[in-house]
Amino acid sequence: MSLDTPLRLGVAGLGTVGAGVLKIVRRHGDLLAARAGRPVEVVAVSARSRGKDRGVPIDAFAWEDDPVALARRDDIDVFVELMGGTDGPAKAATEAAIAAGKDVVTANKAMLAIHGQALAEAAEAGGRVLRFEAGVAGGIPVVKALTEGLAGNEISRVMGVMNGTCNYILTRMESGHLNYQEVFSEAEKLGYLEADPTLDVGGIDAAHKLTLLASIAFGTRIDFSAVVIEGIERITIEDIEQAADMGYRIKLLGVAEMTGRGLETRMTPCLVPMTSPLGQLENATNMVVLEGDAVGQVVLRGAGAGEGPTASAVMSDIVDIARGTRVATFGRPAAALVAAKAARTTTPAPYYLRLELKDRPGALAKVAAVLGEAGISIDRMRQYGHEDTAAPVLIVTHRTGRDAVDAALAALPATAVVLAEPVAIRIENV
Amino acid sequence: MSLDTPLRLGVAGLGTVGAGVLKIVRRHGDLLAARAGRPVEVVAVSARSRGKDRGVPIDAFAWEDDPVALARRDDIDVFVELMGGTDGPAKAATEAAIAAGKDVVTANKAMLAIHGQALAEAAEAGGRVLRFEAGVAGGIPVVKALTEGLAGNEISRVMGVMNGTCNYILTRMESGHLNYQEVFSEAEKLGYLEADPTLDVGGIDAAHKLTLLASIAFGTRIDFSAVVIEGIERITIEDIEQAADMGYRIKLLGVAEMTGRGLETRMTPCLVPMTSPLGQLENATNMVVLEGDAVGQVVLRGAGAGEGPTASAVMSDIVDIARGTRVATFGRPAAALVAAKAARTTTPAPYYLRLELKDRPGALAKVAAVLGEAGISIDRMRQYGHEDTAAPVLIVTHRTGRDAVDAALAALPATAVVLAEPVAIRIENV
Numbered sequence: 001m002s003l004d005t006p007l008r009l010g011v012a013g014l015g016t017v018g019a020g021v022l023k024i025v026r027r028h029g030d031l032l033a034a035r036a037g038r039p040v041e042v043v044a045v046s047a048r049s050r051g052k053d054r055g056v057p058i059d060a061f062a063w064e065d066d067p068v069a070l071a072r073r074d075d076i077d078v079f080v081e082l083m084g085g086t087d088g089p090a091k092a093a094t095e096a097a098i099a100a101g102k103d104v105v106t107a108n109k110a111m112l113a114i115h116g117q118a119l120a121e122a123a124e125a126g127g128r129v130l131r132f133e134a135g136v137a138g139g140i141p142v143v144k145a146l147t148e149g150l151a152g153n154e155i156s157r158v159m160g161v162m163n164g165t166c167n168y169i170l171t172r173m174e175s176g177h178l179n180y181q182e183v184f185s186e187a188e189k190l191g192y193l194e195a196d197p198t199l200d201v202g203g204i205d206a207a208h209k210l211t212l213l214a215s216i217a218f219g220t221r222i223d224f225s226a227v228v229i230e231g232i233e234r235i236t237i238e239d240i241e242q243a244a245d246m247g248y249r250i251k252l253l254g255v256a257e258m259t260g261r262g263l264e265t266r267m268t269p270c271l272v273p274m275t276s277p278l279g280q281l282e283n284a285t286n287m288v289v290l291e292g293d294a295v296g297q298v299v300l301r302g303a304g305a306g307e308g309p310t311a312s313a314v315m316s317d318i319v320d321i322a323r324g325t326r327v328a329t330f331g332r333p334a335a336a337l338v339a340a341k342a343a344r345t346t347t348p349a350p351y352y353l354r355l356e357l358k359d360r361p362g363a364l365a366k367v368a369a370v371l372g373e374a375g376i377s378i379d380r381m382r383q384y385g386h387e388d389t390a391a392p393v394l395i396v397t398h399r400t401g402r403d404a405v406d407a408a409l410a411a412l413p414a415t416a417v418v419l420a421e422p423v424a425i426r427i428e429n430v
Numbered sequence: 431m432s433l434d435t436p437l438r439l440g441v442a443g444l445g446t447v448g449a450g451v452l453k454i455v456r457r458h459g460d461l462l463a464a465r466a467g468r469p470v471e472v473v474a475v476s477a478r479s480r481g482k483d484r485g486v487p488i489d490a491f492a493w494e495d496d497p498v499a500l501a502r503r504d505d506i507d508v509f510v511e512l513m514g515g516t517d518g519p520a521k522a523a524t525e526a527a528i529a530a531g532k533d534v535v536t537a538n539k540a541m542l543a544i545h546g547q548a549l550a551e552a553a554e555a556g557g558r559v560l561r562f563e564a565g566v567a568g569g570i571p572v573v574k575a576l577t578e579g580l581a582g583n584e585i586s587r588v589m590g591v592m593n594g595t596c597n598y599i600l601t602r603m604e605s606g607h608l609n610y611q612e613v614f615s616e617a618e619k620l621g622y623l624e625a626d627p628t629l630d631v632g633g634i635d636a637a638h639k640l641t642l643l644a645s646i647a648f649g650t651r652i653d654f655s656a657v658v659i660e661g662i663e664r665i666t667i668e669d670i671e672q673a674a675d676m677g678y679r680i681k682l683l684g685v686a687e688m689t690g691r692g693l694e695t696r697m698t699p700c701l702v703p704m705t706s707p708l709g710q711l712e713n714a715t716n717m718v719v720l721e722g723d724a725v726g727q728v729v730l731r732g733a734g735a736g737e738g739p740t741a742s743a744v745m746s747d748i749v750d751i752a753r754g755t756r757v758a759t760f761g762r763p764a765a766a767l768v769a770a771k772a773a774r775t776t777t778p779a780p781y782y783l784r785l786e787l788k789d790r791p792g793a794l795a796k797v798a799a800v801l802g803e804a805g806i807s808i809d810r811m812r813q814y815g816h817e818d819t820a821a822p823v824l825i826v827t828h829r830t831g832r833d834a835v836d837a838a839l840a841a842l843p844a845t846a847v848v849l850a851e852p853v854a855i856r857i858e859n860v
Binding site: 145331 | 450454458461462464465466467563569570571574575578579580581582583584649707710722723724725726727728729730731732733738739741742743744745746748749750753754755756757758761762763766
């Protein structure tokens with residue numbers, strides 16, 4: 001590829017993001033050429049339905065029914081994979097593109113979280129790049145910030161709210177005083193949810209993203225199976241409001257951290273201080289916090305999804321390639337990534353516990369005894385006024401291990417004073 | 431330069447940032463080599479005093495008394511300019527490095543805001559890169575985010591708090607209920623101020639940074655003279671507290687925006703909503719807000735100065751060069767940047783006005799009449815309790831032009847009811 005000839009794209013998948021990419025290339029042809037130093041052109045496309053109106057004409061492009069055939073076309077330089085899906089056509093076409101010597105740009109975090117190690121190795125063995133800025137936190141250029149902007153740092157921790165749908169649900173529950181199911185249905189009607197909503201609310205989508213950032217941050221092999229994942233399905237409006245009463249908001253928070261016990265990666269609901277940047281994050285906005293030994297803390301915030309933001313990220317990778325920038329998928333050769341020992345336990349933290357106790361003398365003492373036996377000490381406790389026989393009690397513990405919390409939860413039923421299933425949520429004092 | 435041989439650095443200037451760079455190269459040799467795909471080595475250095483203890487050994491490096499001689503050494507690939515200063519040795523050495531076919535990495539925004547156009551053109555004519563991530567907002571990778579991460583966007587606006595010292599002074603005035611001069615002296619004692627403190631508090635340093643971002647954002651030639659600059663020297667604790675009372679904080683805010691009237695660049699104190707990310711920015715932290723047509727708003731926050739953060743940014747440019755990344759200084763060839771018409775007036779905005787009025791009937795009516803004649807309508811007004819003959823009055827206007835505000839300020843003395851010099855500060859509802 002010379003730097004004065006056009007960079008020719010083959011775009012597979014013309015949903016929201018694909019259409020967004022076509023629109024940017026069409027609208028900003030001159031701007032892209034000025035910035036990239038060469039024209040950027042869409043040559044061929046592939047999608048499920050050729051006739052669908054996407055708000056942007058596709059007649060000028062060659063059409064392929066089969067994305068694998070698109071990936072192999074001699075007249076494209078870059079295969080832009082925007083179909084989605086862990087396996088199936090996305091993976092087959094990406095593999096075909098790499099085998100045919102194409103660079104690949106994808107927004108597909110699910111595919112990369114599972115197959116990214118092999119795909120990146122294959123691309124790099126062939127001297128090609130595989131880039132995925134759009135796969136993490138939408139329009140926020142976080143892959144670039146971590147891989148390139150913070151390249152002089154030993155990274156100590158990466159944190160973030162990386163699923164806009166979950167953050168929308170949690171903030172909407174609070175603002176509307178609504179329960180989870182009400183907001184879930186609302187989000188479904190508004191088309192905010194994935195076809196399989198457990199990808200969103202189950203924390204899986206966000207965990208895919210965290211997996212990719214962890215590899216860049218720590219130079220470790222892609223290992224989605226090591227992520228501790230807990231979704232937001234069990235968060236109640238009571239938890240949200242009582243956490244707020246104690247100065248916290250509940251967020252689906254991802255944390256990747258290299259500890260003495262190994263690499264800890266978790267995507268779980270956490271209480272974060274209401275006054276922290278993460279605590280103030282509202283609606284579908286994403287935020288990623290990067291911590292390095294030289295730079296300290298860098299915080300990035302922006303739209304985590306949607307046509308424009310995601311297409312913006314795809315274009316960032318495309319302009320990089322047009323400019324001749326060649327950076328390894330995970331910031332160093334994929335073959336040189338090391339297998340990390342996954343931390344067996346999570347870093348100790350304070351926990352928020354919500355219990356419904358029988359309203360009778362000595363109930364609280366029994367709970368306190370169970371906590372004490374598990375080695376958990378209490379920082380703050382509140383008992384709320386109530387009209388029936390169940391007394392809601394909130395406890396904020398001092399730092400403790402998750403195993404101790406689990407031991408205490410397991411021992412609580414034997415006290416015969418706990419009415420409902422107790423809730424335990426980690427507190428992250430970010 | 432081959433990609434398997436070491437990248438050899440010549441570092442000129444061994445102050446805080448220079449020492450920070452040497453420490454990172456020393457501490458993270460393996461990490462840098464893994465990420466860059468080749469070793470990164472310091473070969474030669476230059477500074478004012480050879481013997482000074484910098485917390486990092488320099489005996490292993492060749493020494494040059496003259497940075498120009500360092501810049502021309504045959505055994506360096508990249509000249510790292512960390513001396514500072516608009517002209518003098520920094521400029522001479524940078525020019526020498528470019529003439530000798532070296533890539534250049536600098537943290538010197540003052541030099542680039544004045545000479546960046548010519549320097550970038552010279553570098554690019556010779557096929558070299560001149561990069562300056564550390565010149566803007568310290569450790570925040572904002573040059574990269576704007577130049578590369580948002581390369582698919584038409585940028586509509588760039589805003590930011592980019593001088594940590596000013597933000598420290600303003601937040602410390604509020605938290606300590608101190609006046610400007612008290613905090614200024616405190617900052618001086620702590621070593622927070624430049625040798626010439628007007629660079630900081632006069633808004634000049636921040637305006638240098640804004641000039642550079644504006645060129646990247648809008649593809650316009652470097653034009654520092656077009657920036658409307660106002661420092662924070664006249665901000666009083668009364669303004670800070672009364673602004674807070676109305677829900678605002680005062681920040682030294684930079685805004686670069688392409689308007690129908692031309693390119694508007696200004697670095698002035700502004701009131702911003704206390705609840706906005708910019709309003710919540712405390713101490714020496716920096717924040718930059720980037721707005722693009724596809725991505726929407728991206729916000730970046732981090733340390734704007736200091737050894738580690740600034741050295742981190744320098745290393746980002748160095749690793750880019752080691753990886754073979756070649757991006758034009760301002761995101762497109764400097765010779766292709768267009769001369770922007772500078773907007774003659776600033777975009778209309780609400781203004782905060784603080785007046786001291788004689789405490790007598792009709793005083794307020796006279797002020798209101800003057801504002802009315804200037805075409806300024808009042809949104810909110812507060813008169814504060816007082817014990818002497820001067821009545822403090824705060825006015826928040828509706829959107830109006832700065833020229834109308836200036837006309838009103840000029841007409842106020844004739845009313846003979848205004849005691850002190852009135853204060854007018856723009857409100858930016860970010």
